[in-house]
Amino acid sequence: MNRRTLLTYGAAVSGVVALTLFIGWWQVDGPSAPEPVAQRPLPLTQMEFQMTNQDGATVGPATLIGNPSMVFFGFTYCPDVCPTTLSDISGWLDNLGNDVADMNVVFITVDPERDTVDAMAEYVSYFHPAIQGWSGTLEETARAAAGFRASYEKVATDGDYTMNHTASVFLFNAEGQFASTIDYHEAREFAVPKIRRILARTGEQSS
């Protein structure tokens, strides 16, 4: 074998190794990774809870059926994660323009004791106009979180309290089936295509 042949073989072998690693990543951690079944939210059609939106209307999972939906949990006394999530989502929505006109975008509070309907209404008014704010009783909040397989916990701080909570954004298609999750701090390059996927699926099925 001369040197040139060796080099060619070497390049071919490393190419195959790189491709194998890439396929492995794609299927295990990458875009084709299976969602862990235990943590998947229920379809919206199987959830049962009742809340009040920022306009005072009674809402629930059934309100969301018919259009694709994006749902996330948080609380308005949260100084870091929640405003960041809301402004990230506002950015994604701006990016998608008119395509998101019919999408439901819902922020559910895990702290209804402080986040009254009025508090939620004022808070969401500072972000993208598509973002709704839902507030319910403690019991209904627990039922909602259970349906989404989301968790939250009240944590005492110095004379006050804060909430630990699931910061992921859940995506559902127009039929209410769970499609995917956008993790907190996921780059826009991944988030926007995931949203486009639930929008596109709706388009195909309705045509």
Place this chain on the structure above:
Amino acid sequence: MRESTFAAVAFSILVGLPTASLAGSEDIVIEDAWSRASIGTNRPGAAYMTLRNTGSDPVTLVGLETPLAMMPDIHETTTDSNGVSSMGPVGEITILPGESVSLEPGGMHAMLMRLQTKMVEGETFPLTLNFADGETLTVDVPILGIAARGPEG
């Protein structure tokens, strides 16, 4: 010419040595400080910035002070493998020579608890950083909109 060079060297030794022997918090440069406007004073605020250590000694940030909030403290948000976010005090932060530490959304932030006044978009507030060597550094933090995502808004 030669004399003036000598004088300059002597001066820099005299002035330079004592400062260099301090722990070096004067070598901290604050960049891209920003915060978000608040709704009233009930909710805690958060401020973000980058602290760069341009000196040759490690510098330790031990606390914060501001007339804006009774209890300012550095907090960190962490998100576990189940996607659950929680937040807690960080304690002291040591910045190694030549390195920087960023307070940014989703990571560390200056948590401004018990706001004394509303944080109004377009205004600034003074935030004093206390270092382990007893030195302090005060920065004027611009207040951006509630939906701001970074120092540019």
